[in-house]
Amino acid sequence: MAPRVVVMGLASDFGCQVQMTNIEDDLLDVLGLIDLSYWQLASSGHMPAEYDVAIIEGAVTTTEHVELLKRVRATAGVVMVIGACAVTGGIPAMAGQGDLEERYGCVYGADGAEVACGRVSPAPVKSVIDVDYEVPGCPMDTTEFLRVLSRALQGLANRVPEEPMCAICKTKENICFLDKGEICLGLFTRTGCGARCVTLGRPCTGCRGLAKDANVESAMKILAAKGFDVDEVAERLAVFNTLEEAFCR
Amino acid sequence: MFFRVMESSRLPDLVRGFAQDHEVIGPVAKDDRFVFATIDDPAELRLDYDTTLLPPKKLFFPAEDQLMRFRVADNEVLDDEVFAAPRVLFGVHPCDINALLLMDNIFLKDYVDPYYKARRDATLIVGISCVPSEECFCNAWGTDEAHWGFDIFLTDLGDRYFISVRSVKGAELLDDFVETREITDADTADFQRVTAERKEMFAEDLDTSQLPLLLDAKFDSPVWDALGERCLSCGACSMVCPTCYCFDVRDDLAPDQKTGTRSRLWDSCQFSEFSAVAHGQNFRDSRASRVKYRYYHKQWGYLSKFERVLCVGCGRCARACAANITPREVVSALAKGGFE
Ligand code: SF4
Ligand code: SF4
Ligand code: SF4
Ligand code: SF4
Numbered sequence: 001m002a003p004r005v006v007v008m009g010l011a012s013d014f015g016c017q018v019q020m021t022n023i024e025d026d027l028l029d030v031l032g033l034i035d036l037s038y039w040q041l042a043s044s045g046h047m048p049a050e051y052d053v054a055i056i057e058g059a060v061t062t063t064e065h066v067e068l069l070k071r072v073r074a075t076a077g078v079v080m081v082i083g084a085c086a087v088t089g090g091i092p093a094m095a096g097q098g099d100l101e102e103r104y105g106c107v108y109g110a111d112g113a114e115v116a117c118g119r120v121s122p123a124p125v126k127s128v129i130d131v132d133y134e135v136p137g138c139p140m141d142t143t144e145f146l147r148v149l150s151r152a153l154q155g156l157a158n159r160v161p162e163e164p165m166c167a168i169c170k171t172k173e174n175i176c177f178l179d180k181g182e183i184c185l186g187l188f189t190r191t192g193c194g195a196r197c198v199t200l201g202r203p204c205t206g207c208r209g210l211a212k213d214a215n216v217e218s219a220m221k222i223l224a225a226k227g228f229d230v231d232e233v234a235e236r237l238a239v240f241n242t243l244e245e246a247f248c249r
Numbered sequence: 250m251f252f253r254v255m256e257s258s259r260l261p262d263l264v265r266g267f268a269q270d271h272e273v274i275g276p277v278a279k280d281d282r283f284v285f286a287t288i289d290d291p292a293e294l295r296l297d298y299d300t301t302l303l304p305p306k307k308l309f310f311p312a313e314d315q316l317m318r319f320r321v322a323d324n325e326v327l328d329d330e331v332f333a334a335p336r337v338l339f340g341v342h343p344c345d346i347n348a349l350l351l352m353d354n355i356f357l358k359d360y361v362d363p364y365y366k367a368r369r370d371a372t373l374i375v376g377i378s379c380v381p382s383e384e385c386f387c388n389a390w391g392t393d394e395a396h397w398g399f400d401i402f403l404t405d406l407g408d409r410y411f412i413s414v415r416s417v418k419g420a421e422l423l424d425d426f427v428e429t430r431e432i433t434d435a436d437t438a439d440f441q442r443v444t445a446e447r448k449e450m451f452a453e454d455l456d457t458s459q460l461p462l463l464l465d466a467k468f469d470s471p472v473w474d475a476l477g478e479r480c481l482s483c484g485a486c487s488m489v490c491p492t493c494y495c496f497d498v499r500d501d502l503a504p505d506q507k508t509g510t511r512s513r514l515w516d517s518c519q520f521s522e523f524s525a526v527a528h529g530q531n532f533r534d535s536r537a538s539r540v541k542y543r544y545y546h547k548q549w550g551y552l553s554k555f556e557r558v559l560c561v562g563c564g565r566c567a568r569a570c571a572a573n574i575t576p577r578e579v580v581s582a583l584a585k586g587g588f589e
Binding site: 026030154176 | 506
């Protein structure tokens with residue numbers, strides 16, 4: 001029997017679910033292997049009571065999300081998280097730094113805090129439940145999604161690259177942004193996208209999360225010694241990695 | 250080996266001649282750096298290049314190389330043949346020629362690697378003399394000159410090239426495409442002068458006389474810990490190194506899960522995963538142990554098997570390392586017992 005798959009979104013812009021529709025060429029092949037019982041972006045019905053694989057996008061921002069995740073974990077044999085929000089807390093996690101209450105007020109008005117009832121400080125899915133497979137990135141890379149999905153279907157272990165971006169970047173013969181006087185977060189960021197941004201001419205923004213092998217302390221020192229503003233480096237790093245240190249080590 | 254002389258103005262003819270039956274690959278500009286790329290017009294060739302971002306190894310042992318496809322149902326191997334079209338690698342510096350010879354020890358000796366061999370056999374090597382840059386220390390290992398490993402080697406004498414011809418194929422092609430003449434005593438004298446002048450240009454003499462004994466004695470040196478604190482475990486040093494040959498093998502299934510590809514990808518001993526084994530054990534868990542291992546492999550392990558160090562002093566790792574960890578610095582820190 002084909003595995004029953006559900007796809008759901010927590011707090012996010014659904015960009016990674018949209019990425020799934022961008023698989024076009026291979027989507028039919030993939031759909032031939034699974035029983036796609038629910039896809040939040042495309043379904044109008046409800047989530048079924050039983051399923052085998054849960055694919056989750058988005059950060060945890062409410063107690064409702066927390067409860068949902070617990071139910072999902074109890075139901076699904078395999079939990080796969082996709083995209084920066086779900087994997088690292090991503091951009092939503094930035095909101096959790098400082099006074100969350102005040103921020104809700106700013107956005108939703110005087111009684112904003114009540115509107116967003118049951119809010120929790122934005123966090124990655126792994127902070128609530130065990131995660132079996134991860135597809136990081138903002139948005140996630142479709143090729144990597146297919147590769148990870150294939151591993152999940154084959155029952156192979158999750159394989160998260162642990163090393164920083166620079167090695168693959170060198171294999172593309174890019175000229176290092178640091179040599180051009182521009183901040184690049186490749187030193188911190190886990191590899192796996194083929195240094196896509198740098199190869200297309202933009203510095204790495206760190207959307208894939210901290211590399212387990214990254215030497216954050218040394219990288220900061222090195223960037224400072226090269227004359228970069230480390231506060232700016234930290235600020236840029238925070239866009240996708242506010243909570244990463246805590247979960248990485 | 251025999252020698253010929255060619256007027257410098259003839260160089261484009263030589264390149265065009267090679268291009269008739271070969272893909273010609275040579276150094277071209279990429280912003281303010283250089284890369285080896287296919288040459289369509291001899292004018293693109295930048296024989297004045299200092300070094301390339303990646304060494305020629307990428308042409309024989311690509312960073313990502315599909316080795317074969319396979320069918321899942323019956324494990325049948327599909328498409329595992331290597332197609333290597335004839336090509337000329339034009340303008341290789343002595344360090345990189347020597348690096349290929351060190352690679353040959355790995356890929357062509359005990360276990361012949363068919364992928365590497367096919368590409369190596371299909372490629373003629375044209376060497377070019379160079380002017381040492383600040384990062385170069387090939388002189389420390391005696392890899393500043395290439396005595397074999399090329400088909401022809403061009404030494405720039407200003408208005409003409411002094412050509413060392415090493416292979417029959419090189420001699421034939423040279424003869425086919427370009428007018429050369431016998432060398433005279435004046436040519437030889439100029440060749441000697443240019444060679445001697447170049448030797449004087451190296452930034453400093455790195456004292457490698459104590460290796461590998463130095464490494465034996467300094468296994469527990471605090472130098473390694475200091476390097477471990479700095480190292481970013483980024484592996485850039487291995488990627489750009491013309492003599493690093495480690496690789497990982499990865500299988501990927503097609504979206505329909507019916508067929509798959511097996512690929513080989515460059516790897517680095519600086520990644521923690523490199524030394525991870527079953528049960529979550531890792532015998533080189535610390536950065537310090539990994540940096541150390543890089544040097545022990547290059548200046549000790551390989552040396553003990555092949556009587557050469559696994560470094561040609563090209564300086565690419567020194568340029569690529571954001572932490573500025575360089576073989577020069579490491580060897581002298583070990584000798585002095587610490588950093589300056
Ligand atoms: S450009 Fe960025 S990713 Fe590439 S080597 Fe430099 S720091 Fe690393
Ligand atoms: S170790 Fe560094 S200097 Fe030596 S061959 Fe490799 S890249 Fe060149
Ligand atoms: S072990 Fe390290 S230093 Fe040695 S060849 Fe492999 S990557 Fe290079
Ligand atoms: S390039 Fe430098 S920082 Fe990166 S792994 Fe090599 S020695 Fe360490």
